[in-house]
Amino acid sequence: AWGFGLSNLEEAMTLRDAGITAPLLLLGERQEAELEWCVAHDLTVCVNELHAIRALAKIAANFGKQVPVHLKIHTGMSRYGVRWDEALPLIEQILAEKSLSLEGVMTHFAQSDEAEKTFANLQFSRFQEVLTVLEQKKIPVKLRHSCNSGGFLDLPHAHLDMGRVGILLYGVFPSQVCRKIDGIEPVM
Secondary structure, rough: OEEEEEEEHHHHHHHHHOOOOOOOEOOOOOOOHHHHHHHHOOOEEEEOOOHHHHHHHHHHHHOOOOOEEEEEEEEOOOOOOOEEEHHHHHHHHHHHHOOOEEEEOOOOOOOOOOOOOOOHHHHHHHHHHHHHHHHHOOOHHHHHHHHOOOHHHHHHOOOEEEEOOOOHHHOOOOOOOOOOOOOOOOOO
């Protein structure tokens, strides 16, 4: 495993307090008041708007650090993220900030665990548009990721560099229609 994906700051605090030094990818949006703790404790932060990028860059510079970030691309989940067709200016802003490094770009499937994969494939094609622009502009990105548990099971063409399995990690399939893997059993 590359590291741990976490949904909130409290989880990150618990792991760091327990001495875990592995990369911690803090998913979701962060309040500006949380950013200093994120930088101080070497968290990898997801970003998706200009204000957060600038605030994080300023705090990281004050600490004398270069903080890895993952840009969240909105391709159809409608939770948060910069729209795929508006991502380039934010990518350029991250690259312009000396105290930030663009370690990853990510999206999240809304319907990867359903039998019909049309929308998931549309989302992936939108994400591929961003990846193509990065490639054309020779912008290196270490980690490209889109797959949740359903995507990991049913969308092998979308596996890319990293997967973010959630419920499958606990031995539970995300739906009855997803591909089954022998030997996966609930942990409880």
